[in-house]
Amino acid sequence: MAVLPITSHDLQSDYDNAKFRRRSLFKVITQAVLTSNVRRNCGSCGVGKLLALLMIAGLAFLTVAHTNSGISAASEIVQHINVRGEEKVITEGHGNAELLKRFWRKPPRLPPRLPPRGKAGNNSLAAEAHNQQHILGSAVRQNKVAEAFRHAWTGYKNYAMGSDELMPLSKRGVDGLGGLGATIVDSLDTAMIMGLNDIVQEAGYWIEKKLPERLNEKGQVNLFETTIRVLGGLLSAYCLSGGENETTGDWGSRTKLDGPNPAIYLERAQDLADRLMVAFTSSPTPIPYSDVILQERSAHPAPDGLSSTSEVSSLQLEFWYLSKLSGNPKYGDAAMHVLEHLKTLPKFEGLVPIYISPHSGHFSGQNIRLGSRGDSYYEYLVKVWLQQRGAGHGGSDVSYLREMYDEAIKGVKNRLIQKSIPKGLVFVGELPAGKDGSFYPKMDHLVCFLPGTLALGATRGLTKQRAMEEGLMTIEDIENLKLAEDIMKTCYEMYSVTTTGLAPEIAHFHTQKFYEDGLQGGNKSSEFLDDIIIRYADRHNLLRPETAESLFVLHRITQDPKYLEWGWQIFQAFESHTKVDSGGYSSLNDVTVLPPPRRDKMETFFLGETLKYLYLLFGDSNVLPLDKFVFNTEAHPLPISRKGAENDLTSQTQAS
Ligand code: DMJ
Numbered sequence: 001m002a003v004l005p006i007t008s009h010d011l012q013s014d015y016d017n018a019k020f021r022r023r024s025l026f027k028v029i030t031q032a033v034l035t036s037n038v039r040r041n042c043g044s045c046g047v048g049k050l051l052a053l054l055m056i057a058g059l060a061f062l063t064v065a066h067t068n069s070g071i072s073a074a075s076e077i078v079q080h081i082n083v084r085g086e087e088k089v090i091t092e093g094h095g096n097a098e099l100l101k102r103f104w105r106k107p108p109r110l111p112p113r114l115p116p117r118g119k120a121g122n123n124s125l126a127a128e129a130h131n132q133q134h135i136l137g138s139a140v141r142q143n144k145v146a147e148a149f150r151h152a153w154t155g156y157k158n159y160a161m162g163s164d165e166l167m168p169l170s171k172r173g174v175d176g177l178g179g180l181g182a183t184i185v186d187s188l189d190t191a192m193i194m195g196l197n198d199i200v201q202e203a204g205y206w207i208e209k210k211l212p213e214r215l216n217e218k219g220q221v222n223l224f225e226t227t228i229r230v231l232g233g234l235l236s237a238y239c240l241s242g243g244e245n246e247t248t249g250d251w252g253s254r255t256k257l258d259g260p261n262p263a264i265y266l267e268r269a270q271d272l273a274d275r276l277m278v279a280f281t282s283s284p285t286p287i288p289y290s291d292v293i294l295q296e297r298s299a300h301p302a303p304d305g306l307s308s309t310s311e312v313s314s315l316q317l318e319f320w321y322l323s324k325l326s327g328n329p330k331y332g333d334a335a336m337h338v339l340e341h342l343k344t345l346p347k348f349e350g351l352v353p354i355y356i357s358p359h360s361g362h363f364s365g366q367n368i369r370l371g372s373r374g375d376s377y378y379e380y381l382v383k384v385w386l387q388q389r390g391a392g393h394g395g396s397d398v399s400y401l402r403e404m405y406d407e408a409i410k411g412v413k414n415r416l417i418q419k420s421i422p423k424g425l426v427f428v429g430e431l432p433a434g435k436d437g438s439f440y441p442k443m444d445h446l447v448c449f450l451p452g453t454l455a456l457g458a459t460r461g462l463t464k465q466r467a468m469e470e471g472l473m474t475i476e477d478i479e480n481l482k483l484a485e486d487i488m489k490t491c492y493e494m495y496s497v498t499t500t501g502l503a504p505e506i507a508h509f510h511t512q513k514f515y516e517d518g519l520q521g522g523n524k525s526s527e528f529l530d531d532i533i534i535r536y537a538d539r540h541n542l543l544r545p546e547t548a549e550s551l552f553v554l555h556r557i558t559q560d561p562k563y564l565e566w567g568w569q570i571f572q573a574f575e576s577h578t579k580v581d582s583g584g585y586s587s588l589n590d591v592t593v594l595p596p597p598r599r600d601k602m603e604t605f606f607l608g609e610t611l612k613y614l615y616l617l618f619g620d621s622n623v624l625p626l627d628k629f630v631f632n633t634e635a636h637p638l639p640i641s642r643k644g645a646e647n648d649l650t651s652q653t654q655a656s
Contacts, residue, residue: 134561141568141618146194148575148585149611152602153191153199155583156183162210168584169600177229177604178221178294180214180272181206185233186608189636192240193623194615195255204241204259207234211268215275220293223279224311228634229604231272231318236636238265238325244639251637252623266325273322273331280334285361286341287312288334306355306364312338314376316384317632321639336396339384342377343400348435349411350404352377366434370416371444371506376633378412379449381405382457383630390641405457409480412450415439417483420509420531425493426486427509441509448491448503448546449633452553454484461626461640464558481557488554491547492566493528497521501573502591503547506538522592539590540599543578545609545635552617556626567617574610609635 156173160166163173164182184203191199238244240251243262272294279288279299289299290307301307316335323332342352345363354373355364370378385401416428418441428450429441458477459467467473473481494503499522508516510531519533548567555563577596578585585606587599612635616623629637 134564138564138618141564141571142194142615144575145571145611145615145618146196148571148579149187149190149194149607149615150196150199151579151583152585152607152611153187153196155580155585156187156602156607157202158583162206165604166584166602167600168580168582168586168602169598171582174601177225179218180221180226180230181211182225182229183602183604183607185211185230185237186604186634188233189236189240190607190612190615192237192253192255192257193612195253197255197258200257200259204237204264207237207268208260208264212271215268215271215294218294220291222311223276223288223290223292223299224308224314226272226276226292227315227318228632228636229608231269231276231322232632232634232636232638233608234265234269234272235318235321235325235638236632238262238269239639240637241265244325251629252620252625269322270326273319277330277334280337283358285358286337287356287358287361288315288338289358301358305357305359307358308373309352309354309356309363310373310376312356312358313342314380314633316380317387317630317638320384320388336384339381339401343404347407347411349414350407350409351411351415351431352408353434366437367430367432368416368434369430369432369444369447370412370428370450371430371442371446375444375446375449378405378408379453379633381408382453383632386456386460387630387638387640406476409454409457413479413483418509418511420528421511423528423531425490425509425528425531426483427490427507428487429509441511441514442506443490443509444506445491445494445503445544446546448487448494448550450550451484451488451491452550454480454487455550455553455557456626458484459557461557461628461630463556484550484554485558485560488550488563491550492570493526494532495547495570495573497523497526497528497532498534498591499523499594500541500577500588500591500596501569502541502577502588502596503544504534504539504541504591505544506535508533508535508538520592534592539592541578541588541591541596542599542601543574543585543587543603543606543610545605545613548610548613548617549631549635552613553626555617556621564618567614571614605634 155168156166159168159171160173160183162181162184164175164177164179165173166183167174184206188200188203188207191197191203240253241257241259241262243266275294275297276292278297279290279292280286282299283289287307290302290311292299316332316339319335320332323329341361345352345361348368351368352374353363353365354367354369356362357364368374381401382405385398385405388396388398389402391398412428415431415435416439417426418429418439419426420441427441427443428447429439429443431437432440458464458473458481460472462470462472464473464481467477491503494507495501497520498504501523504521508514508519510533516533516535519535520529521532521534523529547570551563551567551570554560555567574585577591578588578598580586580598584602587601587603589597589599624637628640628642630640631637
């Protein structure tokens with residue numbers, strides 16, 4: 001828009017009209033009074049009203065005199081008037097008539113009072129308004145997620161109570177995880193966080209009354225799945241229900257929780273862990289066997305003799321916390337011994353193969369990826385470090401974990417990150433044949449845990465702003481946070497590119513060396529249709545949590561509102577395509593077609609993780625702050641030693 005220069009001619013001509021002709025002050029006042037509405041009604045005026053008018057006139061005179069002296073330095077007012085899209089400058093002189101005219105105008109709006117903290121004026125008001133709107137919108141969204149959780153729980157309760165999982169289409173339960181009522185234990189802390197006390201009671205009393213007999217009677221379970229879902233769920237329930245603090249503690253709950261005495265959760269956790277310990281003690285190396293027969297308290301390796309790297313390295317948050325609570329170091333020692341052992345093994349730029357042998361203690365095969373069987377190795381390196389780095393006296397030095405993590409992330413950046421074509425999505429590929437093999441542009445949905453992990457590692461759970469203010473972020477941390485945001489976008493686009501708005505289990509990416517035609521996601525309005533390739537075999541969706549998890553962490557850390565919108569879109573897509581009327585939510589067989597064919601399973605992690613993370617995403621960041629709690633890989637929050645966060649700040653103060 002052009003702003004025209006003001007000339008003396010402009011000044012003259014703008015004021016050379018009857019409306020602004022100079023008049024005597026007396027005339028101005030009487031004319032103003034007589035031309036007002038008051039005059040029209042004067043027939044009915046009494047003496048009192050006339051006196052009031054004279055008082056107003058007197059006041060007007062005083063005001064004009066005062067105003068005139070106060071602003072005499074300003075000789076003109078410049079206004080920009082928008083005429084048909086162009087900006088034109090007009091000027092107004094400051095004669096008495098003009099001043100009086102201003103008096104008769106609506107009283108000027110006073111400038112807003114500055115908020116106590118700042119001088120940002122209108123900006124901060126706008127921000128405040130935005131904030132209010134955001135809080136309202138968020139409450140609505142949180143309620144919707146809590147309703148979804150209740151719907152999922154009700155389906156499970158009606159048709160599958162006590163089973164591991166619900167088959168929502170055939171309306172029955174199935175024990176796919178060893179028969180410990182996995183959905184109940186996985187869901188409990190989500191119900192606590194949402195303040196759904198009736199569900200807390202139902203789940204809590206089942207754990208009190210029924211879980212012991214299951215632990216005694218049931219057969220084979222997988223060490224990793226049972227640890228992250230059941231042991232993790234019990235420990236988190238103990239913590240959130242106030243086991244450690246008598247009260248609900250400092251995790252931000254406003255609800256007084258019902259259910260059994262928290263000590264019950266700890267008792268059950270210890271009973272379970274005592275049975276699982278045999279996986280460590282019966283192995284000839286520090287690498288535990290993958291399967292445990294609870295009833296017999298015996299353990300054995302998987303049929304091929306191998307354990308997954310992610311499985312053996314994702315037990316430490318849980319076992320270590322149990323040692324802290326119980327005072328018995330055996331749990332933490334056994335689990336931490338695995339990581340100490342992994343530290344000694346040769347790696348490729350910090351990257352590790354996805355299998356390991358409990359017999360030899362060495363990695364097996366070459367396959368390197370951050371998807372299935374590799375994922376939470378990288379996640380726990382940094383989370384265990386966060387959990388234990390401030391453990392103080394008696395705690396061992398875990399700085400080696402941070403070093404392993406940093407090296408691994410360098411390896412990821414050097415070897416596994418590429419951009420798709422034509423639109424340049426940043427994705428994480430694989431090295432199926434190891435360091436000497438070629439890059440393969442395949443990314444499991446599971447890899448979408450990585451943005452959250454990178455962000456946590458970069459700021460140690462603080463907001464980016466705070467971490468920057470405290471001088472805690474290195475150049476590498478800043479780079480890693482940027483990478484987190486880039487991969488986050490890719491994960492979001494994996495949803496957005498499909499017809500249903502839900503991500504496939506696996507995506508391939510179009511690169512210079514790799515393309516497969518005719519395998520698009522189906523959403524014609526996505527600009528990434530050609531970048532993301534979805535093979536027929538990979539088109540299912542298991543209600544997985546990783547993208548919701550990273551959205552939650554990235555929103556907490558960057559405070560960027562776009563993550564709220566992305567999360568809301570994803571939640572709505574789950575609502576539209578996976579909700580089962582009779583209760584529960586189903587997995588899907590194909591996310592690229594409408595209506596998507598359904599798969600008869602509601603995974604426990606939909607309640608334990610996906611809905612929990614979405615609920616937390618839309619909520620108050622004082623609930624379960626990320627510098628005080630670390631979420632295990634099944635989204636069960638466990639407390640970080642308070643000293644941990646304090647140490648960061650103290651060492652910074654000492655350094656500066
Ligand atoms: C969960 O059991 C955990 O998040 C695990 O780390 C990976 N797989 C599922 C969810 O997808």
